[in-house]
Structures are given as structure tokens and as C-alpha cells.
Amino acid sequence: MATPLERWVEEQAKLTKPDSVYWCDGSEEEARRLVEIGIKEEKIDGHSVFSELNQKTFPRSYYHRSHPTDVARTEHLTYVCHPNQETAGPNNNWMPPDEAKEKMRALSDGCMKGKTMYVLPYMMGHPDSPYAKACIQLTDSVYVAISMRIMTRMTKKVTEKIGNNKNFVKGLHSVGDFDPEKRFIMHFPDEQFVWSIGSGYGGNALLGKKCFSLRLASYLGMQEGWLAEHMVILGAQDPSGDTTYIAAALPSACGKTNLAMMESVLPGYKIWTVGDDIAWMNVGEDGRLWAINPETGFFGVACGTSKKTNPNMMKTLTKGTFYPTLFTNTAINADTNEPWWEGMNGVPKNIIDWHGNKWDPAAGEKAAHPNSRFTVSAYQCPTLSPLFENPQGVPISAIFFGSRRMHLNPLIVEGMNWQHNVFLGARMGSETTAAASHKEGVIRRDPMAMLPFCGYNMADYFKHWLSVEKKLVYKPRVFSINWFRTDEDGEYLWPGFGHNIRVLKWVIDRVHGRVGAQETPIGLIPKIEDLDMQGLDIPKDNLKKLFAIDKDGWLREAGDIEEFFKKFGSRMPKAMWDELNAMKRKLG
Numbered sequence: 001m002a003t004p005l006e007r008w009v010e011e012q013a014k015l016t017k018p019d020s021v022y023w024c025d026g027s028e029e030e031a032r033r034l035v036e037i038g039i040k041e042e043k044i045d046g047h048s049v050f051s052e053l054n055q056k057t058f059p060r061s062y063y064h065r066s067h068p069t070d071v072a073r074t075e076h077l078t079y080v081c082h083p084n085q086e087t088a089g090p091n092n093n094w095m096p097p098d099e100a101k102e103k104m105r106a107l108s109d110g111c112m113k114g115k116t117m118y119v120l121p122y123m124m125g126h127p128d129s130p131y132a133k134a135c136i137q138l139t140d141s142v143y144v145a146i147s148m149r150i151m152t153r154m155t156k157k158v159t160e161k162i163g164n165n166k167n168f169v170k171g172l173h174s175v176g177d178f179d180p181e182k183r184f185i186m187h188f189p190d191e192q193f194v195w196s197i198g199s200g201y202g203g204n205a206l207l208g209k210k211c212f213s214l215r216l217a218s219y220l221g222m223q224e225g226w227l228a229e230h231m232v233i234l235g236a237q238d239p240s241g242d243t244t245y246i247a248a249a250l251p252s253a254c255g256k257t258n259l260a261m262m263e264s265v266l267p268g269y270k271i272w273t274v275g276d277d278i279a280w281m282n283v284g285e286d287g288r289l290w291a292i293n294p295e296t297g298f299f300g301v302a303c304g305t306s307k308k309t310n311p312n313m314m315k316t317l318t319k320g321t322f323y324p325t326l327f328t329n330t331a332i333n334a335d336t337n338e339p340w341w342e343g344m345n346g347v348p349k350n351i352i353d354w355h356g357n358k359w360d361p362a363a364g365e366k367a368a369h370p371n372s373r374f375t376v377s378a379y380q381c382p383t384l385s386p387l388f389e390n391p392q393g394v395p396i397s398a399i400f401f402g403s404r405r406m407h408l409n410p411l412i413v414e415g416m417n418w419q420h421n422v423f424l425g426a427r428m429g430s431e432t433t434a435a436a437s438h439k440e441g442v443i444r445r446d447p448m449a450m451l452p453f454c455g456y457n458m459a460d461y462f463k464h465w466l467s468v469e470k471k472l473v474y475k476p477r478v479f480s481i482n483w484f485r486t487d488e489d490g491e492y493l494w495p496g497f498g499h500n501i502r503v504l505k506w507v508i509d510r511v512h513g514r515v516g517a518q519e520t521p522i523g524l525i526p527k528i529e530d531l532d533m534q535g536l537d538i539p540k541d542n543l544k545k546l547f548a549i550d551k552d553g554w555l556r557e558a559g560d561i562e563e564f565f566k567k568f569g570s571r572m573p574k575a576m577w578d579e580l581n582a583m584k585r586k587l588g
């Protein structure tokens with residue numbers, strides 16, 4: 001008798017009509033075969049899916065050039081299909097589930113003809129973790145299959161784990177014909193099902209990532225009392241040998257990966273990496289907040305990554321284990337066959353740009369796409385936390401809500417109590433980046449860096465965050481951060497990267513009650529003399545500017561926050577309005 005899983009796969013194959021169906025086992029040998037298929041057989045837009053990069057300097061690395069229209073998440077084509085629109089909220093595109101399925105059925109009919117359907121069994125989270133989830137994705141792309149093998153724990157055992165159970169997480173993915181007009185990413189939270197067509201891009205096509213681990217999981221977390229967040233998880237070890245675990249939300253392409261594996265400039269401090277993108281956080285029996293990273297890889301922005309900005313990522317990318325490493329839409333140094341991108345190192349003489357053409361710097365275009373990416377195994381990371389595989393995760397003592405703001409937001413602000421902490425997240429606004437296909441550099445409200453990823457009404461999401469307080473015996477301290485403030489000439493006021501440890505040191509000291517703070521209308525800020533500036537010579541005036549509170553600017557910001565809150569009508573928790581009004585009052 002066929003299992004529910006086998007029956008489901010059969011039904012999808014009937015609709016999509018692949019030439020063959022292949023059940024992946026996640027083995028090394030299989031990965032090698034799939035890469036070979038990507039090099040020799042499968043094509044995108046007439047070129048091979050993979051080409052081999054310099055195997056001496058970038059062992060086990062392969063280059064992938066996407067379809068030129070398929071380079072980022074497409075938020076306007078992403079829908080959350082709850083039975084009623086109110087549950088999806090104004091923060092999501094919505095379609096009734098039946099209508100969405102009819103649309104997808106029509107687009108998917110025969111979409112895998114001439115191709116292989118890969119059945120990918122994978123876990124999000126360590127299989128021994130009480131928080132892990134067994135998932136299945138179907139795809140017709142070897143690029144997606146290999147990426148999923150890097151990013152998740154893909155193993156045959158997952159099929160055994162699912163057994164006769166009907167309640168596994170399902171994803172159906174096809175690249176279709178890459179036509180942006182026929183591209184949709186549809187979520188069906190009540191069925192734990194994601195249906196995606198027309199794109200091979202990570203955030204649209206690796207369905208365990210944003211689609212399940214954030215959009216569906218955030219809704220599940222609301223129902224079950226836990227949090228699925230767009231957060232880095234790191235351990236900051238101080239000179240005493242203690243490690244303080246921090247979870248940090250930052251919008252896409254705002255330096256989460258750099259933060260997750262930062263190389264400290266302060267002696268005696270060391271960062272341990274648990275995750276760079278997603279945190280699932282549960283209140284443990286001990287009343288602490290425990291976080292796991294459900295992923296096993298990094299899908300990071302290449303541009304700007306260098307030995308200077310992120311030496312640990314450069315080591316990760318060049319380590320070469322049995323996991324393949326993928327570079328997507330970067331440029332290539334034609335003389336060495338190595339991947340290259342703006343900000344990596346000096347500019348090589350002969351560069352092939354991300355379109356596959358010889359690059360002419362004078363033409364004014366970037367050689368690598370601004371959202372070019374690497375996909376690499378976390379097990380290659382030299383700073384991987386010894387607790388990476390701990391089924392329970394790590395206990396979180398501090399949470400950051402970060403944004404990219406040239407003006408207004410101080411380097412760090414601490415929340416005053418849990419309600420104010422939630423407001424620090426809810427009031428976030430950030431400049432948009434190339435990670436999604438929209439205009440860059442425009443400020444948009446992005447609470448908790450979750451605007452594109454919250455799978456339900458954000459008013460209910462704030463309510464959920466507020467409700468977590470009563471379960472917490474030990475509450476993490478919460479901070480808003482901004483590494484990106486500039487002066488009148490547009491120069492960054494803060495050096496960032498390894499210097500961010502100076503801010504983390506203050507946070508660790510706050511967590512352990514070793515240092516005070518001063519109150520402002522928007523929260524608590526450090527006393528300048530409490531920031532460890534040894535070995536950093538920046539003008540004292542710059543430090544003042546980093547913490548300056550521009551009252552008029554904040555009042556304008558309050559107006560913007562108000563407009564955003566209003567969209568949620570009476571569903572918006574009163575506590576958030578109270579905080580907004582209190583902030584306005586304090587600003588005068």
C-alpha cells in the first residue's frame with residue numbers, strides 16, 4: 001500500500017508530467033552526479049546550469065548563472081493564502097486558497113515535461129531536536145536540489161520518519177519557463193504547503209527557507225506559542241570564557257552574515273556562529289528563550305564580502321569539503337577562473353560579468369549582480385559554534401532589531417521593558433536593498449525585519465510577541481541597532497564589521513548588569529565612556545553624532561509609524577499605540 005507521501009508525490013507527478021521521478025537520498029555520491037548533470041545536461045537560457053570554478057583555490061565550487069530576470073525575491077508575486085484575507089493581513093498579498101490553486105494548477109499542468117522531478121526529503125532543524133520538522137520538496141531543477149542539500153539536512157531517513165504520517169511539510173517547485181509573467185510563490189498555511197513556479201532564485205525556490213521556515217513557521221509559531229524569526233544567532237565569548245548568545249534581526253542584505261561570523265577587533269572576544277538568517281525560538285522548561293537555526297548552510301550576498309569585511313566567510317568559501325559550494329551571478333576572473341565581485345579585492349584585468357560577457361568597467365555597470373550570492377555549507381565555517389548541533393539550541397540573552405538607516409537611528413538603543421522592546425521591533429524602518437526586486441535605498445517600514453516573511457497579519461504577530469513575555473522567566477534584553485549612520489557628507493560614522501564587537505561588549509555588560517545606561521525619549525543609550533574604544537581613533541564628535549536624537553526627525557518618523565500602524569485598524573494591539581504615543585510625548 002502506498003504511503004500518504006508516495007500518493008502525494010504521484011499526484012503531483014500526474015499534474016506536472018515529468019519524464020522521470022527521482023528520490024534523492026542526500027548522499028555525497030548523488031550530489032556529485034547532480035552537479036555533473038548540471039554541467040553536462042541541464043540548461044538555462046541556452047547555457048549550462050553549472051560550470052566548474054578553479055578547483056585549487058575554490059575546491060568543490062561551481063558557478064551558476066541564473067535566468068537574467070530571476071535574480072532576487074519577487075515580493076509582489078508572493079502570496080499567503082489563508083482562507084480569509086484578515087488572517088493574511090495588509091502586510092501580505094492574498095488570494096483565496098481555491099483560486100490560487102486553480103491558477104497554479106493551470107500553470108503547472110505539464111510544466112516538468114522532458115525533465116526529472118527530484119523528490120527532496122529534508123529536515124529543518126537537527127533530527128533529534130524537539131523543534132525540528134520533516135519536509136519534502138519536489139523540484140525540476142538540479143540547482144535547487146543541490147542548494148537544498150547544502151542548506152538543509154537532506155537524508156533518506158526523513159522519508160522513514162514521515163512514514164504513514166500525512167502531516168509533513170510539502171513544497172512543489174518548478175522553474176517553469178522562467179517567464180516572470182507566470183511566476184508565483186503561493187503559501188497555504190493550513191496545509192503546510194508551498195507551491196512555487198517560474199523562479200529558481202533561493203528565496204523563491206528553496207522552499208524550506210523563507211517560505212517554510214519563516215512564512216509558514218511564523219504562523220505555526222503563533223498557534224503553538226513559539227517564534228520563527230529573520231535572525232542571526234551568535235555566541236559572543238568574552239575574556240572570562242563565558243559565551244552570551246544573541247539573536248539579531250536585520251533586513252535582507254544588511255550584514256547578517258558578516259555579523260554572524262565577525263572577527264573581533266577586541267582582544268579576548270570571539271564570535272561563535274550558530275546561524276546567519278533564521279532563528280526558531282521556544283521558551284524552554286527553564287523559562288529561558290532557546291534558539292535553533294533550522295538551516296545548515298549560508299545563502300549570503302557575495303558583493304562586499306572580502307578578507308577584510310568577513311575573513312571567516314572567505315575561509316568558509318575556500319575550504320572545500322564534500323559539500324559543493326555554489327556561486328550565483330557573481331562575475332568570474334577570466335584568467336584564474338575564480339569567482340569575483342565588487343568589494344572582494346583589487347579589480348582583475350579580465351572579467352566576465354554576470355551576464356557571461358567580457359566586462360567593460362567604463363560602461364558603468366557592475367560586473368557581479370548586486371544580489372549575487374554564494375551557497376555554502378555551515379560545516380565549513382571556522383567559527384561554527386560547538387552548540388550548532390545541540391538539539392535544544394542555545395539560550396538567548398539579548399535580541400537585536402537592526403535597520404539600515406543613514407540618518408536618525410542611533411548605533412544602539414535598549415528597550416525599557418518588554419512592551420517597549422516589542423515596540424523597538426515594530427517601529428523599525430529600513431532602506432531597501434537588492435535582495436528583492438524593487439527600488440533600492442527607499443525607506444520602508446520593516447518591523448522585526450519580517451515584513452516580507454511574516455506569514456500572517458502583523459498586528460497578530462505583535463500581539464504574539466507581547467504574549468511571549470508571560471512565559472519567560474528570564475527575559476532577554478532587547479536592543480535596536482544601526483551600523484549605517486552617516487555624517488553630513490554621507491560618510492559612515494561607524495567603522496562596522498569587526499568593530500561591532502565594541503557594541504556587543506556593551507550589550508554583554510548590560511546582560512550581566514555590569515554597566516549603566518542613559519534614558520532618552522526613544523530608549524536607553526550607552527554613556528559614551530562605557531564604549532570600549534581601545535585601538536580605534538574616531539573623532540569624539542562622531543561618537544556624539546552616532547547617538548544624537550534628532551527630535552524633529554523622530555517626530556516625522558512617528559508619523560510614518562502611525563501611518564503603518566493604522567493599516568491594521570482595530571487589530572493593532574493597544575500596547576503598540578501606547579508606546580508610540582509615549583514616544584511622541586517624550587519627544588515633545
Ligand code: OXD
Nearest residue numbers: 203252253277299435
Ligand atoms: C535572504 C533574504 O536571502 O533575506 O536571506 O533575502
Ligand code: MN
Nearest residue numbers: 230251252277
Ligand atoms: Mn534573509
